[in-house]
């Protein structure tokens with residue numbers, strides 16, 4: 488956008504799932520989940536450039552997207568566009584808006600990259616145009632854009648249940664060092680859930696105890712988090728994408744207290760207590776070409 492100063496610059500943080508369980512399937516095909524989500528310090532940078540309508544035409548405000556990642560559509564399919572359009576229509580905003588997205592969060596990785604951009608734009612448009620929506624009011628609009636958008640608005644650590652409609656904030660957690668590695672492959676979320684359904688029909692699923700993890704966090708017993716980590720979608724993805732377990736094993740062999748796939752993958756994270764060990768695990772993943780270096784992130788929890 489040349490030398491022009493943005494109207495607003497926002498950080499849209501990625502999430503990981505510390506636990507993810509599927510507890511049922513509804514008649515409409517949606518899965519009931521129990522999950523604990525945690526924001527991490529990996530973020531896309533979003534700049535909003537607003538321009539007041541000239542001439543008072545009263546026409547619908549124009550929204551343009553410019554995105555640094557060619558895998559992401561730069562048009563009305565972009566979730567950031569949908570978020571802005573939602574509020575522009577509701578509040579009949581006639582200004583024009585350019586949304587510039589610098590993607591740092593890998594796309595289709597299970598890190599809620601699209602949802603967090605949508606959440607940031609909802610909050611940014613609310614602030615910049617002085618719409619006066621409360622966090623709860625933004626959340627009720629966010630759920631229409633995607634199941635993970637409400638969490639991305641809330642931020643920090645939270646429990647989510649049902650199809651995402653039940654959202655409970657949990658207190659800020661003690662920091663772990665988080666090593667995130669995203670193997671260079673894409674996993675379709677739809678495929679992962681279907682493959683899980685087939686696996687589950689044959690039984691033998693060990694469900695993580697999400698309630699116990701939630702209770703531990705509520706009691707500020709953060710030390711036991713690594714032993715509760717569990718994601719049932721690994722039953723679907725690991726047989727098809729063995730790189731996921733290779734990355735997990737590499738992290739565990741190099742000192743992670745726990746390691747897990749996030750969402751429907753393929754991203755894998757390890758929780759470390761020791762910075763040197765996390766750095767060594769980073770080097771090993773890179774050295775053996777398990778994950779391209781630009782898709783490995785040494786980061787931490789992001790608390791509100």
Ligand code: ATP
Nearest residue numbers: 559565566594595596597598599600601602604750
């Ligand atoms: P989740 O963890 O919520 O399942 P994900 O991290 O697996 O999401 P995303 O990175 O959100 O996946 O991308 C999913 C799809 O959304 C991709 O096909 C991508 O093209 C599309 N998309 C639309 N808008 C965006 C955006 N702003 N950023 C990233 N992806 C976007």
